[in-house]
Amino acid sequence: MALVGVIMGSISDWETMEHTCSMLEELEISYEKQVISAHRTPDDMFAYAESAKEKGLKVIIAGAGGAAHLPGMVAAKTTLPVIGVPVQSKSLDGMDSLLSIVQMPGGVPVATVAIGKAGAKNAGLLAAQMIGAFDDQTASRLEAYQAAQRKKVAEMRDQLAD
Ligand code: RP5
Numbered sequence: 414m415a416l417v418g419v420i421m422g423s424i425s426d427w428e429t430m431e432h433t434c435s436m437l438e439e440l441e442i443s444y445e446k447q448v449i450s451a452h453r454t455p456d457d458m459f460a461y462a463e464s465a466k467e468k469g470l471k472v473i474i475a476g477a478g479g480a481a482h483l484p485g486m487v488a489a490k491t492t493l494p495v496i497g498v499p500v501q502s503k504s505l506d507g508m509d510s511l512l513s514i515v516q517m518p519g520g521v522p523v524a525t526v527a528i529g530k531a532g533a534k535n536a537g538l539l540a541a542q543m544i545g546a547f548d549d550q551t552a553s554r555l556e557a558y559q560a561a562q563r564k565k566v567a568e569m570r571d572q573l574a575d
Pocket residue numbers: 421422423424425426450451476477478479480500
C-alpha cells in the first residue's frame with residue numbers, strides 16, 4: 414500500500430521528480446507516481462485529491478512548472494499534507510513555478526520546497542519525516558541518513574586538511 418502519492422503536471426517534470434522518488438526508495442517509503450495536470454486533466458486532479466486519503470495515502474507530493482497550480486488545487490481538495498515542488502521552467506527558470514506554489518492564501522497550506530532537484534529531493538525527505546513522526550522504523554532510517562551526511566562532511570574536512 415502506497416503511503417506517498419507523487420504527482421506531476423507533465424512527463425517533462427519527471428527529470429525533477431525522479432529525485433523525489435529516489436529519496437523515497439532510499440528511505441523505504443512506499444509510493445505511487447502519476448502524471449496529473451491541473452490544466453489538461455482537472456477532473457482527474459480533483460478525483461485524485463478526493464480519493465487520496467481513503468486509499469491510504471498519508472502525504473501528497475506534487476511537482477509542477479510554470480503556472481504551477483497542481484499542488485495548490487490538490488491541497489484545496491484534501492486534508493492530507495501537500496508538498497509542492499517548483500519545477501525549473503525554461504522561460505523563467507522556475508521563479509514562476511515557485512511563486513505559483515508558495516503564495517497560497519491563508520487556510521490552504523502547501524509546504525513548498527526549493528526549485529528543482531534539491532527541492533525534489535527534500536520533498537521526499539520531508540514526506541519521510543512526516544511519516545517518521547509516527548513510525549519508528551522510518552525515524553531510524555532518517556537518523557541513519559543524517560549520520561551518513563555527517564560522515565560525508567567529516568570526510569570533506571579530512572580532505573581539506575590533507
Ligand atoms: C506544467 O506545465 C507542467 O508541470 C510542466 O512543468 C509544464 C510544461 O508542461 P509540458 O508542456 O512540458 O507538458 O503543467
